[in-house]
Amino acid sequence: MGRLVVVSNRVPAPRDRLQPAGGLAVALRAALKEGSCLWFGWSGQQVSEKEGHDPEVSLDKVENVTYATIDLTHAEYDGFYQKYSNGILWPLCHYRAGLMDYDRKDQVIYHNVNALFARKLLPLLQPGDMIWIHDYHLFPLGQALRDLGVTAPIGFFLHIPFPPWSLMRALPEADALLRAMQAYDVIGLQTEDDARNMNDGFSLGGVKAKAEVFPIGIDPDSFAKQAEDGLSNPDVQRLKESLRGKPFIIGVDRLDYSKGLPERFKGYEIFLERYPEHRGKVVYLQVTPVSRGNVPEYRALRRELDEAAGRINGTYGDFDWTPIRYLTHPVPRALLASFYRLADAALVTPLRDGMNLVAKEYVAAQDKANPGVLILSHFAGAAPDMEAALMVNPHDADDIADALHKALTMPDGERRARWDHLEPDVWRVTAVTWARDFIQALGKARLA
Numbered sequence: 265m266g267r268l269v270v271v272s273n274r275v276p277a278p279r280d281r282l283q284p285a286g287g288l289a290v291a292l293r294a295a296l297k298e299g300s301c302l303w304f305g306w307s308g309q310q311v312s313e314k315e316g317h318d319p320e321v322s323l324d325k326v327e328n329v330t331y332a333t334i335d336l337t338h339a340e341y342d343g344f345y346q347k348y349s350n351g352i353l354w355p356l357c358h359y360r361a362g363l364m365d366y367d368r369k370d371q372v373i374y375h376n377v378n379a380l381f382a383r384k385l386l387p388l389l390q391p392g393d394m395i396w397i398h399d400y401h402l403f404p405l406g407q408a409l410r411d412l413g414v415t416a417p418i419g420f421f422l423h424i425p426f427p428p429w430s431l432m433r434a435l436p437e438a439d440a441l442l443r444a445m446q447a448y449d450v451i452g453l454q455t456e457d458d459a460r461n462m463n464d465g466f467s468l469g470g471v472k473a474k475a476e477v478f479p480i481g482i483d484p485d486s487f488a489k490q491a492e493d494g495l496s497n498p499d500v501q502r503l504k505e506s507l508r509g510k511p512f513i514i515g516v517d518r519l520d521y522s523k524g525l526p527e528r529f530k531g532y533e534i535f536l537e538r539y540p541e542h543r544g545k546v547v548y549l550q551v552t553p554v555s556r557g558n559v560p561e562y563r564a565l566r567r568e569l570d571e572a573a574g575r576i577n578g579t580y581g582d583f584d585w586t587p588i589r590y591l592t593h594p595v596p597r598a599l600l601a602s603f604y605r606l607a608d609a610a611l612v613t614p615l616r617d618g619m620n621l622v623a624k625e626y627v628a629a630q631d632k633a634n635p636g637v638l639i640l641s642h643f644a645g646a647a648p649d650m651e652a653a654l655m656v657n658p659h660d661a662d663d664i665a666d667a668l669h670k671a672l673t674m675p676d677g678e679r680r681a682r683w684d685h686l687e688p689d690v691w692r693v694t695a696v697t698w699a700r701d702f703i704q705a706l707g708k709a710r711l712a
């Protein structure tokens with residue numbers, strides 16, 4: 265068995281290398297558990313422009329994994345990461361072509377940074393390596409490696425949705441991008457819809473379809489344990505005491521327009537208006553750390569949510585009750601797990617989401633004797649396997665309002681029955697099965 269080489273835009277920061285924090289890092293830890301591995305990507309650091317910028321690769325070995333990182337210049341960070349990846353590809357892949365801020369010159373920087381990744385990775389490669397590339401920042405990296413003569417098996421996994429080809433074509437270089445993806449031996453997507461959309465693009469280009477489905481999951485055993493063990497944590501106790509037995513609703517999302525937050529707040533507002541019996545009696549905690557704060561759409565969204573939370577609290581709040589507790593800073597994962605467990609309902613209502621791990625984490629965290637209710641958007645990648653949740657259309661605030669009322673008044677038997685249906689899939693499709701299945705497919709590609 266050869267070495268596994270993982271490439272992603274960001275590599276976990278040194279402090280997170282033993283205990284990774286984010287979804288991708290946690291999921292990949294499962295893949296990187298065995299054998300010797302290399303994880304290559306951007307350090308997260310930006311440096312000033314220099315003539316003929318040729319970044320050094322910095323190497324750090326922690327247990328069996330060597331982390332290899334390069335810095336990017338301010339201009340590379342801006343064009344490659346902020347503008348092309350997050351200002352063009354992200355909205356487009358989330359079906360929001362109208363939010364694309366397209367400029368041809370960013371595409372050049374995007375390709376240059378992908379070529380730079382290839383050039384810097386090349387000398388680190390060894391015979392027998394298998395290369396696994398992650399996400400939309402690096403669509404053309406496989407081709408860039410092939411151009412340098414790399415013959416190792418190369419796989420690609422897209423963590424976010426892939427839209428119908430008729431929409432993807434809004435990107436002027438969509439055809440070229442898809443042609444470049446022919447360099448991959450295995451292409452993995454989250455859902456059947458995503459794979460179908462990409463394969464439609466391939467077949468229109470007269471090329472054999474090769475996108476397959478490898479849904480991502482979590483580590484449910486450790487998450488469930490964390491949720492239970494954390495109940496005695498003083499901060500969790502502090503939350504519990506502050507609830508004073510009131511029904512508790514939770515939402516946890518990065519601040520992103522794909523997550524449907526303004527619509528969700530509107531749904532909560534209608535819920536308070538339409539079902540006054542819950543006023544003064546319910547607590548909704550929304551944890552939404554700010555991300556990508558330099559992209560204009562994200563700044564505007566932050567303002568919109570600040571205003572909505574202020575309006576709802578001002579209109580419906582009382583001197584002893586705050587309808588929304590709204591946090592824009594992260595909460596440690598260990599606390600979050602127990603917060604989920606305390607919550608009677610979770611609002612997971614993205615307008616589009618590749619998978620959405622929060623939905624799976626919420627289910628894993630529940631007490632099986634007294635589980636909470638998951639309110640889930642039809643448009644999360646997790647939806648097809650989680651239809652026992654209360655399914656909502658996230659664009660329809662009335663639907664969200666009614667679902668909240670239904671969740672908080674649901675008979676115990678129905679709550680348990682719904683959770684009993686949700687639980688098996690969260691334990692069946694995990695971070696471990698995701699990584700194992702993908703790596704197996706890549707291994708077969710080597711033999712083919």
Ligand code: ADQ
Nearest residue numbers: 287423480516517518551553594595617618619620621622
């Ligand atoms: P994300 O868009 O980041 O990921 P998601 O899958 O929901 O979305 O969450 C990632 C992780 O971050 C989860 O483990 C969650 O607990 C954590 N997290 C989220 N908000 C947090 C907060 N406020 N504080 C602390 N932790 C928080 C992308 C795609 C998803 C896909 C994943 C994995 O957009 O659709 O599921 O990759 O492939």
